[in-house]
């Protein structure tokens with residue numbers, strides 16, 4: 001059964017059409033990688049999934065609910081740039097992620113103690129328990145990104161949205177983060193959408209790889225038409241289409 005249902009979604013900013021006619025059905029627990037040329041609207045699509053923006057046309061339903069008008073706790077997001085708070089300890093970064101969206105402001109007293117215990121559980125789970133009292137600047141890039149993922153997971157989202165989450169990491173750390181994400185996913189059964197410029201990463205982690213591209217192009221009015229999903233690959237067989245994707249989409253090789 002369809003968990004995320006995207007029906008005829010369009011998005012434009014003023015006269016600029018960014019996304020058009022996107023239709024998509026995703027089942028719960030699927031990992032969907034999104035690739036496409038720079039500027040074709042991948043991050044815009046993630047913002048629509050997050051309900052940070054409302055589409056100009058069409059609708060996005062999660063688990064059959066009404067289209068969301070603002071981001072909620074069922075959707076967690078991680079960007080390429082670490083979104084951690086530098087002036088807080090690693091543990092308090094997790095506590096803050098729990099307290100801010102709850103609308104309660106900062107926790108005090110017994111609530112704070114309980115939140116810190118929960119934060120320590122999260123940190124143990126993501127392998128950062130031993131650095132709970134340190135500040136983010138003392139951590140490696142991979143550890144900071146794990147902390148950012150830990151923050152997103154604090155609200156126990158049913159959908160995790162990742163916008164080039166490993167783009168800034170060195171190759172070794174990237175591979176470690178892939179394993180981390182694979183383990184986490186097996187544990188939580190989350191539905192994941194990940195934008196990446198790294199095709200092999202998209203095929204390695206994804207059950208599906210969506211290609212965003214502009215099917216229509218008017219050289220006299222380059223802003224007239226938006227991008228849509230032009231390919232929807234099944235990547236569960238080890239990503240065989242990956243062998244040919246660059247023949248079909250040479251523009252993807254530029255990244």
Ligand SMILES: Nc1ncnc2c1ncn2[C@@H]1O[C@H](COP(=O)(O)OP(=O)(O)OP(=O)(O)O)[C@@H](O)[C@H]1O
Pocket residue numbers: 013018036037038039040041042043044045
């Ligand atoms: N709020 C906004 N107002 C106006 N234009 C916007 C807005 N957000 C994005 N855009 C434009 O929409 C287009 C698509 O941007 P988007 O960031 O979604 O692309 P992308 O595929 O994620 O790009 P990249 O791969 O380079 O990160 C860009 O040309 C961008 O300038």
